[in-house]
Amino acid sequence: MTLPLVYHPIYSELDLPPAHRYPISKYRRLYQYLQDTLNIEQHPAIRLFQPEPISVDEIKALHDPDYIDALFSNALPAAKMRRIGFPWSEQLITRTCMSSGGTKLTVDLAHQYGLSIHLSGGYHHAHKDFGSGFCLVNDLALAAKHALTLPGVDTVMIIDCDVHHGDGTATILADEPNVITFSVHCEKNFPARKPDSTLDLALPINTTTEEYLNAFEGLLPLALAQYQPDLVIYDAGVDIHQDDELGYFNVCVEGIYQRDHLVLSRCREAGIPVAAVVGGGYRHDHQLLVNLHAQLIYSAMNILELG
Ligand SMILES: [Zn+2]
Incomplete structure (x- = not known):
C-alpha cells in the first residue's frame, strides 16, 4: 500500500502584514510535523510528489477570463481585492497556481493509487468571476473538471466538510450535472449567502462532536449510494474544531479524526478513489x-493499515 502526499514549499511563501489572520505558515509547519511524527521523507509506504502550477488556460476554461486577466496583472479594483482578503503580490498568484496544480495532481494520484492527500487546497469560496474569503481560484472545481477527463470517471462528488459553506464550488458547478457538490457546514457562518449545493447539510452553532458525527454519518452513505461517484474530492477543513477562530462548532480533535476516517473508510468500502x-x-x-x-x-x- 502506498499513500501519496502532494506538497510544495512555496505554499507558505507569502509575505503578509503581521496581524493578517490567514495562517499561511501552516502548510510548511504541517509538512515539518509529519516529517517529525511519521518521517514521511523516508517512510516506506509514503510517496511525496511536487506539483506543477496549473495552466492559465485551464483556469480560464472554468473561471471568467476577464477576472483571471485582471487578477493576474494586479488590475482588480480595490474592493474586489478586499473581498479576497489578501494584498496582491506575485507570490500570491504563484502559490495559488501551484496549489491548484497540487489538487489536480492529487486527483490523478487518487485515480492511480486509490487515495491521495494534498497538504494544501480547498479554496471553495472562489467564484467564476470573483474571489472571496482568501480564495482566488477554485482548485476543487478545477480538479473535479479534470477528474471527468480521466478513464472511467463519469461522476465526481466533492465532499466539503470545511465549516464554511462551499458557495463558490456550488455556483461554478451548478450547471455541471456530472459533479455532485455536498457541503457540510455551519448554518450561521461565512458566507452569508449560501447558494444550493447538490446536497447541503447545515448544522447549528455549537454542534458537538457527537451531533456532528451522527448527522454526517446519517447522510454520507445515502449520498454515496444515490450518486455512486467514480471519484471523491474531500475537503477535510479543520475549522470545525472547538477552538477555531472562524468556526462555531464544538468538535474535538478525536472528532476530526473520526470524521476523516468515516469519509475515507466508506469510500474505500465502496471502491471509490479519494x-x-x-x-x-x-x-x-x-x-x-x-x-x-x-x-x-x-x-x-x-x-x-500503514500503522
Ligand atoms: Zn473554512
Whole structure:
C-alpha cells in the first residue's frame, strides 16, 4: 500500500502584514510535523510528489477570463481585492497556481493509487468571476473538471466538510450535472449567502462532536449510494474544531479524526478513489493547527493499515 502526499514549499511563501489572520505558515509547519511524527521523507509506504502550477488556460476554461486577466496583472479594483482578503503580490498568484496544480495532481494520484492527500487546497469560496474569503481560484472545481477527463470517471462528488459553506464550488458547478457538490457546514457562518449545493447539510452553532458525527454519518452513505461517484474530492477543513477562530462548532480533535476516517473508510468500502485536501483552519498560533490537519493523514494511514 502506498499513500501519496502532494506538497510544495512555496505554499507558505507569502509575505503578509503581521496581524493578517490567514495562517499561511501552516502548510510548511504541517509538512515539518509529519516529517517529525511519521518521517514521511523516508517512510516506506509514503510517496511525496511536487506539483506543477496549473495552466492559465485551464483556469480560464472554468473561471471568467476577464477576472483571471485582471487578477493576474494586479488590475482588480480595490474592493474586489478586499473581498479576497489578501494584498496582491506575485507570490500570491504563484502559490495559488501551484496549489491548484497540487489538487489536480492529487486527483490523478487518487485515480492511480486509490487515495491521495494534498497538504494544501480547498479554496471553495472562489467564484467564476470573483474571489472571496482568501480564495482566488477554485482548485476543487478545477480538479473535479479534470477528474471527468480521466478513464472511467463519469461522476465526481466533492465532499466539503470545511465549516464554511462551499458557495463558490456550488455556483461554478451548478450547471455541471456530472459533479455532485455536498457541503457540510455551519448554518450561521461565512458566507452569508449560501447558494444550493447538490446536497447541503447545515448544522447549528455549537454542534458537538457527537451531533456532528451522527448527522454526517446519517447522510454520507445515502449520498454515496444515490450518486455512486467514480471519484471523491474531500475537503477535510479543520475549522470545525472547538477552538477555531472562524468556526462555531464544538468538535474535538478525536472528532476530526473520526470524521476523516468515516469519509475515507466508506469510500474505500465502496471502491471509490479519494483525493483529499486539508482545507480551512484558523488560529493565530499557526502551530496549533498542524495536529488537527495531521488527523487526515493519520486516518488515511490507519485505513491503509500503514500503522
Ligand atoms: Zn473554512
